Amino acid sequence: MTSAWILVGGRLVPGPALAALPHPDLVIAADGGARHATTLGVPVDLWVGDFDSSDGLTLDVPRDVHPRAKDSTDAELAIRLARERGSTSLAILGAFGGRFDHAFALALGAVRLAQEGLDVLLHSGDESGHPLRPGEPLHLTLAAGQTFSVLAAGPLHRLSIVGARWPLQAAEVPSGSGHTLSNEAAGGELVVQLTRGTALVTVLHPAGTLLAGDPYSVS
Structure with missing residues (x-):
């Protein structure tokens, strides 16, 4: 399994949940998401986008430049490049915050990618998102009282x-x-599953809590 980090331009909060993520095989920055490379302490392998949100940012890495008038977001371009390079596990970092339309599109896109067979994680350090595949239980290990929602x-x-x-x-x-929003983990293993539908499980990560049980974190 080849893993990739996709750095996008939303919120990224340093903390133990981010520190628990194993380093990937490939790092692709989508336009202004390249700013997160310093926070994460990783080198960028490829920088893609129309570069309308990266003023004042300089990286000595290969750039894949696109016009502003295009049919895909910079994040989608980065994901496409990762898949072309064989990545089957994607962590999209900086996924929450920023413009709502971009965050919403990322969330729906993550669910679609998971239904296509990829392992996908959305993360901003203080919040993570996990697509729920019909017929496949999602197992997460959470602290007692840790807040999660099923969207x-x-x-x-x-x-x-x-x-x-x-x-x-x-x-x-x-x-x-709203029936499945703001639930709380009992502590230990949380299991969420459904037979049909489209859903994303989001988890809040207060300081000092770690997420385990997904492809990008440790027990």
Whole structure:
């Protein structure tokens, strides 16, 4: 499994959750996301975008330059390059915060990529996002009281949550429902699964907590 970090231009908060991520095989910066390389302490292998949000930033790395009038976001261009280079595990860092339209598109795109068979993680240091594949349980190890949500991007069929303060068993959840927001982990293993639908599980990471159980973190 070849892993890649995609650096995008949203919020990135240093802390233990980011420090727990194993270094990848490839780092691609999408335009202004290259600023996060210093925070992460990693070299950038490739820099892509229209470079409209990287004023004053200089990197001595190969650049893949695109016009501002294009059909893909800079993040999508970076993801495409990572896939062309054989990456099957993607951590999109700086995914939250910034412009809502870009963050929302990233979240929906991450779910689509996961349905195509890739391992995908969204992370901003203080918050992470994990696509939920129908029929495949998502296992996360969280601290007691750690906040998580299941975001229903479409109707969710037979959603189950085990290891939470408010568990669910084979529930039907409508698109955009607040019923599955701001739940709390019981401590230990959290298991979320559904039979059909499109969803993203988000986790808050207060200072001093670590996330385990996904492809990019350690127990």
